[in-house]
Amino acid sequence: MRKLRTAAAMAAAFTGLLLPATPSASAASPSAPPSASASGTAKPVLNSVGTSFLTATTLASGQDADVPVSTGDYLYWAFPAAEGQTPTVQVKVTLPDAADRHGAQTWTVELFDGLRRRQSCTAGPQNGTAEQSATTLELSCTLRQIRSWAEPWSGDPLPGTYYVRLSTTDIPQTDLGLAATVHVHVATKGGADDAQPEGGSLKDPLVPPVNAGATAAATAATPAPSASATYAAAPAEEETHWYSDLFSGWNTRWWWTVAGGVLAALAGVLGYTLTRHPRGHRHHPHHPAPAPVPHQAPPVRPQQDNWQ
């Protein structure tokens, strides 16, 4: 166990020392679309929204969007999620003036994965109906925990892009097009450490291409994926260092097992020593003796003779 701690301490020391070096790498790539406007730690609130899967506005993790919309719009945002995370989308709709409305309206938030497959919400009122007099409506949707791997035939949530679609699913036609405001927040909890299944990994995250495709001639062999392929928001690669792999995946199990072996060996030695040098037993008969006696530290050999 101590060994493990030492290793961890070493890793921590390295992290601390490496930190000054890493920003230069990340700051040098401001061209990445999701973080284009994000500078530093505080991410600015976005004021835009897309109107289809293809044009969805990308929210970086922890970034909010605050957008004026019209009732009846279909609103799309995309956010990246990595394995082990459990994202929650929170939406607050400020409804149009009650005076302009003619009836109740229902808003629904839906989540889709990078393949546009509907993902179930495990918690949160996914849809809500606002009466004519209501001023705000709050919705939320919690995704299942993102898995590290799943069979291609399954619909489990995998690392990649996720789409939020907010729409008015039921509304009197006379109330369409009125001004409303929408605030969206995506919170995530959890991390790669508790991703299931352990040791599984998706080679490429489920991030859809957004470039226009090209048809190939029937006779041509498989066309190589064009270099111009562009993709939607991908989950941020965790910063990796030479030691990152030492404490993740199977390696954690190696550390635990090795530490267990070391502990077992130490305990074995301890157990063996206990039987060879049973000091407790040795001192027991002398216990009533006056205090100075232990100080005089009687030579070892006579004692051994004593219990032999």
Place this chain on the structure above:
Amino acid sequence: MITPTTPRRTARAAALLGALTIVVGSALGTFPAHADEPGTPPAATEAPKVDLILDGSGSMQTADIQGKSRMTVAQQSINEVIDALPEETEFGIRTLGATYPGKDQKEGCKDTQQLYPVGKTNKVEAKTAVATVRPTGWTPIGIALRAAAEDLGTGPTTRRIVLITDGEDTCAPPDPCDVARELASKGIHLVVDTLGLAHDDKTRQQLICIANATGGTFTDVRSQDQLTKRVKQLVERAQDTHSVTPAQVVGADKCADAPILTPGVYTDREKFSEHRVYRVPVKAGEELRASVSVTPDRAVARDYGVLLQATDNSGQELVRGNDAGSGRTDVASTGVRWSAAEDDSDSASPSPSKGSGSGSAVRTVCLVVSNSFAPQAAVQADPGLPLELTVDVAAASPAPDGPAMGLGRGWILLGVLTLAGLLAGLIFGWLARWRISVWREN
């Protein structure tokens, strides 16, 4: 176990290594930045193009928006929008019904003028042009849309028309909604956003129909502030998203004639109950990813569904994705992943593999797209519903290895191992004691 010197030595080693990493890191400082660049979007080949259609019909004189006339409100808003125009946006203005004051419908319904051509905008000139518009004549929305589409021209990127009007079309035919659908089906990437200044049901219905047919939005304008904000938002949206356009493709009804697709986004049209088939070659060790969205751009029945099937050449189903729903929606979407099973790739020979000359087995997978939207009465079936298909081929992800390779993890494991070690030590110790005492006695 750990002597006082060990941690100090470790720390020194760590410091040394850290320092070394910094030096190497700064020496190669520029290298990782370049590695990130493939993720950046390609430079837009065209500037975003927006054409604004302003209604100049007589009814625009009505003063019912916060005490001001509709025309005044529209002009003031457009001025603000022009002031805030992004640098690269090409912006134009067209009027409808703004010049012919007469009663002749035939003449009045031809009345649409290009007020300011689509291009780099001189803000002063554009604003002066807007100020000259007087509410005058008829409302020929249909022909104005056609003319605006011509103003915008064709190209690889999305064009946007912003239609500000206060009344229903008084010149049908052509019905403006049919015109919008016809323009959308031409594959010229045209989006029409509509803004209504009047609040009657007929106008609203018509504008919603135009917006739905082209994937645009509808806004019911209640205040000048709302109008300004909305048009600004639409101009920004044009700037953000104009370069994202799918490629046009026409699916076949049989797998054998289907077009072969490379990774990317495609668009097609699919009629009610029609099947469209596409082909994607997938190498061994690769995974096919496909998703499809079908848009109901006209009045459809309440319940709907979409199905995406991947089949092999003989029509054997490999995987399917489906989704169903009911109520108001813009798309029904679903997706599939598929990769050849591990042992399957070796014995791929029985299944017809094309392009085997390259060495690795290539399987051609057919994607069959179908929908279960149903039209409402008297809804035209042609052109079909817009369909968006995304195809990607990525590295296949093999199943994770068996149960943990016999390795363990957790505090219980440590406890058990320690206890076992302790017991073993004790037993051996006692055995040794016992043997020594036996030996001594002898």
